[in-house]
Amino acid sequence: MESVQFFQTFCFAMAVFLLLLMCGISYSWWVLPSLAYRKLKANGFSGPKPSFPMGNLNEIKKKNSIVSSSSLNISHDIHSVVFPYFARWKKLHGKVFVYWLGTEPFLNIADPEFLNKISADIKGKNWGKPSLFKNDREPMFGSGLVMVEGDDWVRHRRVITPAFSPSNLKAMAGLMVESATSMLDRWSALIKSGRPEIDFEKEIINTASEIIAKTSFGISYENGQKVFEKLRELQITLFKSNNYEGVPLSKFMNPKQTLKAKNLGDEVDALVVSIITDRLKLNKGPPQNDLLSLLLRKNDVVGHPGTTLTTRELVDECKTFFFGGHETTALALTWTLLSLSMNPEWQNQLREEIREVIGDGEIDATKVAALKKMGWVMNEVLRLYPPAPNVQRQARQDIKVDNNFIIPNGTNLWIDVVSMHHDQDLWGKNVNEFRPERFKDDPLYGGCKHKMGFLPFGFGGRMCVARNLATMEYKIVLTLILTRFSFSISQVYCHSPSILLSLRPARGLPLIFEPL
Numbered sequence: 001m002e003s004v005q006f007f008q009t010f011c012f013a014m015a016v017f018l019l020l021l022m023c024g025i026s027y028s029w030w031v032l033p034s035l036a037y038r039k040l041k042a043n044g045f046s047g048p049k050p051s052f053p054m055g056n057l058n059e060i061k062k063k064n065s066i067v068s069s070s071s072l073n074i075s076h077d078i079h080s081v082v083f084p085y086f087a088r089w090k091k092l093h094g095k096v097f098v099y100w101l102g103t104e105p106f107l108n109i110a111d112p113e114f115l116n117k118i119s120a121d122i123k124g125k126n127w128g129k130p131s132l133f134k135n136d137r138e139p140m141f142g143s144g145l146v147m148v149e150g151d152d153w154v155r156h157r158r159v160i161t162p163a164f165s166p167s168n169l170k171a172m173a174g175l176m177v178e179s180a181t182s183m184l185d186r187w188s189a190l191i192k193s194g195r196p197e198i199d200f201e202k203e204i205i206n207t208a209s210e211i212i213a214k215t216s217f218g219i220s221y222e223n224g225q226k227v228f229e230k231l232r233e234l235q236i237t238l239f240k241s242n243n244y245e246g247v248p249l250s251k252f253m254n255p256k257q258t259l260k261a262k263n264l265g266d267e268v269d270a271l272v273v274s275i276i277t278d279r280l281k282l283n284k285g286p287p288q289n290d291l292l293s294l295l296l297r298k299n300d301v302v303g304h305p306g307t308t309l310t311t312r313e314l315v316d317e318c319k320t321f322f323f324g325g326h327e328t329t330a331l332a333l334t335w336t337l338l339s340l341s342m343n344p345e346w347q348n349q350l351r352e353e354i355r356e357v358i359g360d361g362e363i364d365a366t367k368v369a370a371l372k373k374m375g376w377v378m379n380e381v382l383r384l385y386p387p388a389p390n391v392q393r394q395a396r397q398d399i400k401v402d403n404n405f406i407i408p409n410g411t412n413l414w415i416d417v418v419s420m421h422h423d424q425d426l427w428g429k430n431v432n433e434f435r436p437e438r439f440k441d442d443p444l445y446g447g448c449k450h451k452m453g454f455l456p457f458g459f460g461g462r463m464c465v466a467r468n469l470a471t472m473e474y475k476i477v478l479t480l481i482l483t484r485f486s487f488s489i490s491q492v493y494c495h496s497p498s499i500l501l502s503l504r505p506a507r508g509l510p511l512i513f514e515p516l
Ligand code: HEM
Pocket: 145, 146, 147, 157, 320, 321, 324, 325, 326, 328, 329, 332, 382, 386, 387, 388, 390, 391, 392, 455, 456, 457, 458, 459, 460, 461, 462, 463, 464, 465, 466, 467, 469, 470
């Protein structure tokens, strides 16, 4: 009798539990997003109709084939190539619209004035990053600077910023010259042996990896190679296979990939820990000023005693720098070599400038900073092909716009940088042409009609912490290449800009190099 009663009570409790679970699930997956969506709609934002539980992913997924054109038919008009669904929705719904990744609504923003209005009063520490990406990309970035928020972000940024001080950058210049020169020596040998065709993207990714390994971690490329290889595999696992971002339980729909990503993340963690342990053993010698030493120092951020990172945070920062430190700069150089191959007169103009500013002297940080035309070229390439093609935020408070409508707390924002950089209303009729001279009279904004319309390094307090390092590295490597080689596009090149977190050529960049 007692056992029957127990069984009945158990069944009742289970039923209540399941009911509550169902209520909780439908509340967070359906009711909450629908309420947020309604609020956005009430404020005048429209967008493509979502379906449950995919949102607009079916339309997004349709694009997954890579669009390519031959080396003779290269167009810089890439927004509708890399984000065809955004281009379509923008035409239908305007420069600010709502779309859904699974059950997560996103506000897509390609209007700089709107961005200006919503961001004017919000400090870097008060912005969030979309929880969806924080969860999915955990094995890659963890709680590193790219993802961390609030007071923790302030603390991380304080510890890291000194690594990019002018004196530190100057010290890194020599290491950059060393790595780039050995790449160019290898090319000379290849050309001599009758192989002038080189996949520049592959080469520069390796060289940029070597540079970040030496300058940030004081280690050789060989020692960092495993980290880079694993990070690359992790990137492919996370971004190529995940067609269900935002769909509830999507991690369980593809358990093999989820497990693979977790294991790769753990492997990278272990490799980074061994690099840190080696450094701690070595730290009895003279103090070093690379990123790792600064992260390892305790209690000495000027004016902010007690500012340190935990071991977990330290590992995540190292991963962030291993990854972020090579890929973006390498891609900026890759798109630059493509653009300069199409515009040999600009190769000559830059060589002329290098002769005037640097001559036969040694390349250093101060001299490359004076290469103005190269700065225009860099900006123009970052405009046409921004390696970071979007910037993301999540509102951590209700945001009032123009005192008449509200972006609700928790709303995800996707700032479509590629769209703004290719917007004729902002840049004029020649928007899709390579014209570095647009930065001549307006070095910061290239004549863009709105100051928030050019965002290659992001905006506000969360702007790229390493932009000065990236600019110096870009100029040093490009100077060395231009002084030794001329280059043109190989006939086998297929123009296929595509997104794998960053904006990259899906089929590499084969170029023909000729020694000068
Ligand atoms: C041309 C090269 C680069 C480009 C185009 C670039 C672009 C960006 C962009 C768009 C952001 C997001 C900013 C925002 O959310 O407003 C960012 C953030 C960041 N970048 Fe870069 N980046 C480059 C090079 C680098 C390098 C070389 C490193 C490391 C050595 C690096 C480390 C970071 C970090 C840690 C953040 C997060 C900053 C924060 O949230 O406080 N970046 N970068």
